[in-house]
Amino acid sequence: MSSSNEWQVDIIDAVQKCVYCGYCAVCPTFRELKWETYHPRGILDQIKMYFLETTKEELKGDVSKSLFDSIFACTMCKACENICIADIPLLKIWEQIRQESFKRGRWNPALLSLYNKVKDTQNIFGLPKDERVSWADLANMVMTKRIQRKASLAYFVGCQASYSGKMEGVAASVVKILRKTRVDFTILGDEEWCCGSPVFLAGGYSVGKSFAKHNLDQFKKLGVKRIVTACAGCYRAFKIVYPRILGDKWDLEVLHISELVAELLEQNKLKYKKTIKEKITFKDPCELVRHCGLIEPPREIIEKIPGVRYEELPSNCEEALCCGGGGLLKLNDADLVRQINTRLIEEIEYSEAEIVVNGCPTCLDTIQQGVKKKGLDVEVIDIAELVRRAIGE
Numbered sequence: 450m451s452s453s454n455e456w457q458v459d460i461i462d463a464v465q466k467c468v469y470c471g472y473c474a475v476c477p478t479f480r481e482l483k484w485e486t487y488h489p490r491g492i493l494d495q496i497k498m499y500f501l502e503t504t505k506e507e508l509k510g511d512v513s514k515s516l517f518d519s520i521f522a523c524t525m526c527k528a529c530e531n532i533c534i535a536d537i538p539l540l541k542i543w544e545q546i547r548q549e550s551f552k553r554g555r556w557n558p559a560l561l562s563l564y565n566k567v568k569d570t571q572n573i574f575g576l577p578k579d580e581r582v583s584w585a586d587l588a589n590m591v592m593t594k595r596i597q598r599k600a601s602l603a604y605f606v607g608c609q610a611s612y613s614g615k616m617e618g619v620a621a622s623v624v625k626i627l628r629k630t631r632v633d634f635t636i637l638g639d640e641e642w643c644c645g646s647p648v649f650l651a652g653g654y655s656v657g658k659s660f661a662k663h664n665l666d667q668f669k670k671l672g673v674k675r676i677v678t679a680c681a682g683c684y685r686a687f688k689i690v691y692p693r694i695l696g697d698k699w700d701l702e703v704l705h706i707s708e709l710v711a712e713l714l715e716q717n718k719l720k721y722k723k724t725i726k727e728k729i730t731f732k733d734p735c736e737l738v739r740h741c742g743l744i745e746p747p748r749e750i751i752e753k754i755p756g757v758r759y760e761e762l763p764s765n766c767e768e769a770l771c772c773g774g775g776g777l778l779k780l781n782d783a784d785l786v787r788q789i790n791t792r793l794i795e796e797i798e799y800s801e802a803e804i805v806v807n808g809c810p811t812c813l814d815t816i817q818q819g820v821k822k823k824g825l826d827v828e829v830i831d832i833a834e835l836v837r838r839a840i841g842e
């Protein structure tokens with residue numbers, strides 16, 4: 450397979466490193482579907498067949514049907530790569546196969562529709578640019594002075610918190626926290642473009658790259674040195690993908706809101722004023738914990754809340770269960786999302802937590818749906834919303 454962008458791995462070399470140990474059976478998709486074709490090592494086998502053993506174009510079609518089906522049944526949770534004893538860069542391989550599927554015109558219509566929406570409108574909802582800050586109206590907040598202001602800190606809101614009514618409390622909470630500390634900050638407003646995460650995940654590399662360049666230009670124009678976000682997908686894009694594609698030009702510090710709050714508490718710039726008595730647990734989003742290694746800050750800031758009773762989920766930190774919502778699986782197989790999610794909801798029920806805290810809009814939505822379906826009396830909120838309560842805003 451030819452190398453067409455900066456970070457691609459030599460796929461043929463990589464797939465041949467597999468020693469068939471089977472440890473990657475931790476894969477949430479394989480655990481549900483149980484067919485070897487969905488096992489990460491089984492996907493590698495199909496890749497070998499596709500690139501090495503199937504020379505005739507018409508046979509390639511048969512192999513690719515099963516391969517592309519398996520690759521889009523993946524949530525990109527990274528559990529396979531983190532456990533792989535042969536250090537195979539599985540996620541990069543999965544991304545490349547998704548690109549191959551795009552090149553061959555094999556995306557399903559829902560995926561193609563999302564891709565076109567993001568490409569044409571720079572957001573995942575296909576909504577007008579000038580509605581990007583409408584979350585502020587819903588929250589009765591005036592943000593005009595913050596938009597495109599020169600400041601060293603930028604809050605990158607992200608498509609979901611910007612446009613989704615379900616997430617409007619997240620953006621409002623981050624702004625309440627920042628205002629409380631009197632730290633100067635800016636938002637990009639209608640010049641904030643999607644971080645590119647959905648198109649990178651889908652395999653649309655060139656569009657994602659143009660978004661990365663645009664966002665970098667905007668940050669530079671405003672003198673931004675640090676970016677804070679409450680979205681695990683944006684955080685991963687800024688931490689992992691942007692440095693790959695922008696190289697040294699991407700020299701900004703990137704913080705998840707939990708890291709910034711931990712820092713502000715430490716510096717006494719932020720103080721908790723309220724007691725929260727409910728039992729709380731934290732669900733590690735895959736993109737924070739396995740992709741970016743973010744473990745301590747969310748726990749640290751939850752445990753400092755007066756009166757808090759904190760309980761870990763049975764599977765946590767690097768072993769956290771996937772919620773099922775990642776990797777654009779919702780567009781490919783919503784039933785499989787629900788199936789994967791069921792295991793996590795059972796763990797939440799077992800923990801007897803009254804509040805489940807999270808740091809990713811995709812997880813938040815998926816867990817909220819799972820909890821509702823199971824009929825649990827559990828509140829599911831973002832970590833910024835919890836902090837907002839604890840500071841009494």
Ligand code: SF4
Binds near residue numbers: 477522523525526527
């Ligand atoms: S990233 Fe997650 S869902 Fe995808 S193959 Fe690996 S373990 Fe399975």
Ligand code: SF4
Binds near residue numbers: 536
């Ligand atoms: S863990 Fe790695 S080496 Fe072992 S079967 Fe899976 S992909 Fe192959």
